[in-house]
Amino acid sequence: MRADVYPTVLNIPPAEELAGKAAVVIDVLRATTTICTALANGADTVVPILTPEEAFQVARDNPERQFLLGGERKAVIIPGFNLGNSPLEYTEARVKGRPILFTTTNGTRAIRRAAGADRVYIASLLNAPAVARELARLEMDAAICCAGTHDQFSLEDTVCAGAILEFMAGPGQPVETNDMGLVARELFRRYDGRLADLLHLSSHGRNLVKLGLQDDLLFCAQLGTTTHLPVFTEGQVVLPHGGLSGSDGV
Amino acid sequence: MRADVYPTVLNIPPAEELAGKAAVVIDVLRATTTICTALANGADTVVPILTPEEAFQVARDNPERQFLLGGERKAVIIPGFNLGNSPLEYTEARVKGRPILFTTTNGTRAIRRAAGADRVYIASLLNAPAVARELARLEMDAAICCAGTHDQFSLEDTVCAGAILEFMAGPGQPVETNDMGLVARELFRRYDGRLADLLHLSSHGRNLVKLGLQDDLLFCAQLGTTTHLPVFTEGQVVLPHGGLSGSDGV
Secondary structure (H helix, E strand, O other): OEEEEEOOHHHOOOHHHHOOOEEEEEOOOOHHHHHHHHHHOOOOEEEEOOOHHHHHHHHHHOHHHOOEEEEEEOOEEOOOOOEOOOHHHOOHHHHOOOEEEEEOOOHHHHHHHHHHOOEEEEEOHHHHHHHHHHHHHHOOOEEEEEOOEOOEOOHHHHHHHHHHHHHHOEOOEOOEOOHHHHHHHHHHHHHOOOHHHHHHHOHHHHHHHHOOOHHHHHHHOOOOOOOOOOEEEOOEEEOOOOOOOHHHHO | OEEEEEOOHHHOOOHHHHOOOEEEEEOOOOHHHHHHHHHHOOOOEEEEOOOHHHHHHHHHHOHHHOOEEEEEEOOEEOOOOOEOOOHHHOOHHHHOOOEEEEEOOOHHHHHHHHOOOOEEEEEOHHHHHHHHHHHHHHOOOEEEEEOOEOOEOOHHHHHHHHHHHHHHOEOOEOOEOOHHHHHHHHHHHHHOOOHHHHHHHOHHHHHHHHOOOHHHHHHHOOOOOOOOOOEEEOOEEEOOOOOOOHHHHO
């Protein structure tokens, strides 16, 4: 089994190289953590949208769907949106049963870029062990796609990729990886048990702390708090019901 | 002082972000190691060229310059070229006094992309400590640009970036860096004294060993064997004579 790691949106291979593989999209701070949380709290679906304008348009064109609008630009809520990009906002009271149009700087682009893979999982530290078990179960080659921050390498996404590699491998089931994967796995081994420390070291993490979003950081640093397996399919992120990922998923 | 590290050609910032900075271009296996070696052995100049066709054209158009043609595609010499991309070929006997047209898969693109910086240094493990001292002397912010391998992160370029960061910092002179730089510096600290081991682990290194180019790997893994400071200026790589980098350079 092979699982390669790509450090930023720019480095995600083209669709033809992703065909036949499972892709995993990671944007720990905070898009994929928020998506995992929203779905775990009962949101109906999360639709990744590239621009705020497009989100307003889709909401206007489909009033009967009662979309919530969520997302950020420069880490703050978009004017006119219902929700920002903090996973702490996506409570059951706010999101249960609702479809969400969601646009963030890095995460949305990453999901769209990874869409050429046969399956696309949305991962964060919260569900990294579950995603890893699913990949091991599938025995499919995987492309682990870190969103990165503004097209640059990020510690937080890389350590999550490393966690997935670490949990994928089992006795007699080694996982081959590329140079980025070797570094990611080593980073996870070094910071396992103190992931919040690493997130505080990261450039994006320090920026969030400056903005007073320390609580978000601590929430995003939690490892394995959910076994939900959100998948991106037909333009939206959902939790598969009873299907592909049945027993593990919901 | 600040020095950020960029993992692949794709991640090198646009020219406007490089203005006012010193750029350092790294392609340890093997382009920048070969360029450093060619100039240290007396080559007159190395002209990075994007395609073999362009190299043939420039040579035809300037017969009086007696260009040597050097470079590779898929790690092997280009048909009709004088030299491949092995630093071991660029001996004094072959290159002294000669200008070289040089085209490689990753390194040439990286040099062209970094050209927007105020100064562009060519670095390899061979001259990494000297490049670091030069950056510290200049007290300019730096963009350390790894070529990577086919637009992916590479261990060998990253560890070289880490070496430069490590040697830049002095007592009372800390160097701030981005997330990639933190990982690069840590990687260097872990492999300092056994860089050849790391190069053997790298995807590109394993590929070279498969091709029987183990000696190249060992040559490229040498740290600090030269103090030459090749710079890219006006379309070519030269050693500045008596100028900017005088005493250190030649």
